Amino acid sequence: MIYTITLNPSIDYIVHLDGLEIGNVNRIKQDFKLPGGKGINVSRILNQLQVSNTALGFVGGFTGKFVEDWLIDEGIQTEFTEVEDDTRINVKLKAGEETEINGEGPHISESTANEFLKHFDGFTEEDTVILSGSRPKSLPEDYYETIIQNLVAKKSAFVIDTTGNDLKNALKYQPLLVKPNHHELGDLFNVELHSIEEMIPYGKKLLEQGAKFAIISLAGEGAILFAEEGVYHATAPKGKVKNSVGAGDSMVAGFVGIYTQTKDALEAFTFSVACGSATAFSDDLAKREDIEKLVDLIKIKKIDGVEKNEN
Ligand SMILES: Nc1ncnc2c1ncn2[C@@H]1O[C@H](COP(=O)(O)OP(=O)(O)O)[C@@H](O)[C@H]1O
Numbered sequence: 001m002i003y004t005i006t007l008n009p010s011i012d013y014i015v016h017l018d019g020l021e022i023g024n025v026n027r028i029k030q031d032f033k034l035p036g037g038k039g040i041n042v043s044r045i046l047n048q049l050q051v052s053n054t055a056l057g058f059v060g061g062f063t064g065k066f067v068e069d070w071l072i073d074e075g076i077q078t079e080f081t082e083v084e085d086d087t088r089i090n091v092k093l094k095a096g097e098e099t100e101i102n103g104e105g106p107h108i109s110e111s112t113a114n115e116f117l118k119h120f121d122g123f124t125e126e127d128t129v130i131l132s133g134s135r136p137k138s139l140p141e142d143y144y145e146t147i148i149q150n151l152v153a154k155k156s157a158f159v160i161d162t163t164g165n166d167l168k169n170a171l172k173y174q175p176l177l178v179k180p181n182h183h184e185l186g187d188l189f190n191v192e193l194h195s196i197e198e199m200i201p202y203g204k205k206l207l208e209q210g211a212k213f214a215i216i217s218l219a220g221e222g223a224i225l226f227a228e229e230g231v232y233h234a235t236a237p238k239g240k241v242k243n244s245v246g247a248g249d250s251m252v253a254g255f256v257g258i259y260t261q262t263k264d265a266l267e268a269f270t271f272s273v274a275c276g277s278a279t280a281f282s283d284d285l286a287k288r289e290d291i292e293k294l295v296d297l298i299k300i301k302k303i304d305g306v307e308k309n310e311n
């Protein structure tokens with residue numbers, strides 16, 4: 001079974017405005033209230049790809065119920081853990097440029113956090129777990145690492161899509177996939193990266209430090225896949241961007257959904273980019289038919305071999 005974990009789900013409130021004037025009354029042109037949080041987005045795209053999965057994480061209050069009900073309506077299995085505070089609402093302002101205001105998330109007590117770890121008691125090597133998004137501040141700093149240690153003990157595969165130390169500390173446990181965007185890759189190694197050539201050595205480091213695959217996403221410029229066999233660039237199709245929130249999560253779903261079925265990394269990478277772009281071209285996350293239309297437009301080129309790490 002594939003599981004997604006969203007420690008900090010959200011309602012994404014997407015607001016389109018002609019312009020934003022700070023200090024004035026601004027009128028909304030169009031708005032959308034959608035379930036959000038990285039693992040939840042992954043679950044929804046996996047479902048579009050007809051890959052059965054279960055969403056785990058912490059939800060609370062009327063906002064948490066909104067998220068859970070939406071997933072259940074779409075036919076996604078959920079095993080959320082209830083918390084007392086409301087799930088956060090993240091505001092995404094689209095006024096020419098995209099501005100995001102992401103909430104901190106609810107308080108999660110120590111006993112609830114410990115209770116959540118019991119989920120993994122029955123996991124096996126048949127399971128793949130996708131850990132995505134930020135960690136609410138009330139959870140211990142090593143909470144992701146604790147989850148990963150539980151998964152490694154059960155020989156379950158895992159994917160992690162987060163940032164900073166949580167991502168850095170996860171590499172040694174050999175994730176199946178990590179997917180920083182190019183800004184997050186630079187932040188991880190404390191460098192500024194301006195070109196694909198400059199990114200290649202840092203993408204390779206992700207593999208040397210333990211990841212089996214790494215995808216560096218480049219928004220409209222496509223993405224780079226780092227695999228044992230080499231480094232590949234995929235172009236992104238051209239189209240009208242409606243809402244790129246969740247594009248990165250869609251990539252993760254596309255790769256894992258196809259790779260777990262075919263074990264073909266390049267096919268999985270193709271779907272991954274198609275899923276990301278199809279979401280960028282949609283108001284909500286992509287639908288299956290949007291993804292299928294883009295698959296044949298993705299062009300993949302090998303841009304480098306990867307030298308094996310001798311150590
Ligand atoms: N402007 C765009 N045009 C086409 N595809 C896009 C665009 N923006 C994002 N995408 C697709 O979504 C993927 C992930 O986008 P990116 O913005 O890099 O991720 P994240 O949301 O994690 O920051 C890209 O690799 C690409 O396939």
Ligand SMILES: O=P(O)(O)OC[C@H]1O[C@](O)(COP(=O)(O)O)[C@@H](O)[C@@H]1O
Pocket residue numbers: 008010012035036037038039041090102132133134135244245246247248249250
């Ligand atoms: O957990 P974080 O890092 O605050 O991110 C949560 C936000 O990221 C999203 O999952 C979108 O992520 P991406 O655009 O990176 O795919 C939103 O749905 C959500 O509001």
